Amino acid sequence: IEDQAEDNPEDLVVRAPIVTVMGHVDHGKTSLLDYIRKANVIAGESGGITQHIGAYNVQLENGQKIAFLDTPGHEAFTAMRARGAQVTDIAIIVIAADDQVMPQTKEAISHAQAAEVPLIFAINKIDKPTANPDKVKEQLANMNLLVEEWGGSIQSQDISAKQGLNVDELLEKVLLEAEVLELKANPKRLATGTVVEAALDKGRGYVSTILVQNGTLRVGDYLVAGSNHGKVRAMLDERGNQVKEAGPSTPVTILGLDGAPTAGDKFRVYEDEREAKQVATKREQLQREQTIRTQKHITL
Numbered sequence: 001i002e003d004q005a006e007d008n009p010e011d012l013v014v015r016a017p018i019v020t021v022m023g024h025v026d027h028g029k030t031s032l033l034d035y036i037r038k039a040n041v042i043a044g045e046s047g048g049i050t051q052h053i054g055a056y057n058v059q060l061e062n063g064q065k066i067a068f069l070d071t072p073g074h075e076a077f078t079a080m081r082a083r084g085a086q087v088t089d090i091a092i093i094v095i096a097a098d099d100q101v102m103p104q105t106k107e108a109i110s111h112a113q114a115a116e117v118p119l120i121f122a123i124n125k126i127d128k129p130t131a132n133p134d135k136v137k138e139q140l141a142n143m144n145l146l147v148e149e150w151g152g153s154i155q156s157q158d159i160s161a162k163q164g165l166n167v168d169e170l171l172e173k174v175l176l177e178a179e180v181l182e183l184k185a186n187p188k189r190l191a192t193g194t195v196v197e198a199a200l201d202k203g204r205g206y207v208s209t210i211l212v213q214n215g216t217l218r219v220g221d222y223l224v225a226g227s228n229h230g231k232v233r234a235m236l237d238e239r240g241n242q243v244k245e246a247g248p249s250t251p252v253t254i255l256g257l258d259g260a261p262t263a264g265d266k267f268r269v270y271e272d273e274r275e276a277k278q279v280a281t282k283r284e285q286l287q288r289e290q291t292i293r294t295q296k297h298i299t300l
C-alpha cells in the first residue's frame with residue numbers, strides 16, 4: 001500500500017497502545033486475554049465482552065483505552081510481520097511462575113525484540129502454591145533481561161490470570177509504557193490499517209475484523225484490503241454495537257467487502273470507488289500471475 005503524504009504535526013493526537021500477548025503454551029495467554037475481555041474493566045459498561053473477537057478495545061476506569069490483539073501465540077504475530085504488518089506497540093510476555101522460561105518464551109521475546117517492540121513480563125499463576133516468580137526473574141536476568149525490581153528497565157507484574165489478581169496493575173504498566181512511546185496518529189486523514197481476521201458469514205456476507213491504525217474509517221468509505229475491496233456497509237464495535245466511525249487504534253468489524261482478506265493484509269480507504277476498484281483489480285492480477293509462476297515452478 002502506497003504511503004500517503006506526511007501528517008501535519010498539529011493534526012497528530014495521542015492514540016491508544018496496541019498490545020499482543022505472547023508466551024509458551026499453557027502459560028496462560030488465553031486465560032489472560034479472556035479475563036481482560038470478560039472483566040468489567042470498561043468504565044460505565046455493565047458487563048464484559050461476551051463474544052470472541054480477534055481484536056478488542058478495553059477502557060479503564062480513568063478513561064484510557066488499550067487495544068488488544070486476541071490472537072494468542074506468536075504464530076499470528078509472525079504471520080503478520082511476514083506480511084509486513086507492524087501492528088503491535090507493546091508485547092506482554094506471559095510466563096508461568098510454577099514453570100520456567102521455555103523455548104517458546106525465548107522465541108516470543110526474540111520476535112518482539114526483532115520488531116523493536118517493548119516487552120512487559122506477566123509472571124502468571126502466582127495463586128499456585130508451587131509458584132516461584134523470583135526464580136523466573138532470575139532466569140530472565142541470566143538472559144540479560146533485567147526487570148525493574150532487579151534494577152533493570154523492563155516492567156514486570158506478578159499476576160493470576162485465573163483469579164484476575166493484579167491484572168489492573170499489569171494494564172497500568174501497559175499505559176505507562178505507552179506514555180513513554182508517545183504514540184500518535186492523525187484522525188483527520190483517510191483510514192489505513194491492518195486486517196486481523198476475516199470470514200464468510202452465512203447471513204451477513206464477508207465479515208472482517210480490522211484495526212484502524214491511522215485516520216478515521218467511516219461507514220460508506222471505499223476501501224481496499226489485500227486484493228479485496230468494497231464499500232463499508234456497516235461497522236460494529238467489540239460489543240456488536242453499530243458504530244458510524246472508528247479512529248486510530250480502534251479495532252472494528254466491517255461488512256461490505258467482496259471477499260475475505262488475509263490476516264496481516266493492509267487496508268486503505270480511497271477517495272472514490274473507481275480508484276478502489278482499479279487498485280483491487282491490479283492486486284488480483286498480480287496475485288494470479290504470482291500463483292501461475294509458483295505453479296510453473298512446481299511443475300518444473
Ligand code: GDP
Pocket residue numbers: 023024025026027028029030031032072124125126127128159160161162163
Ligand atoms: P495458553 O496456552 O498460554 O493460552 O494457556 P491457557 O490460558 O490455556 O492456560 C493453560 C492452563 O493453565 C489452563 O488450564 C488454565 O486454567 C491454567 N491457568 C492459566 N492461568 C492460570 C492462573 O493464573 N492460575 C492457575 N492456577 N492456573 C492458570
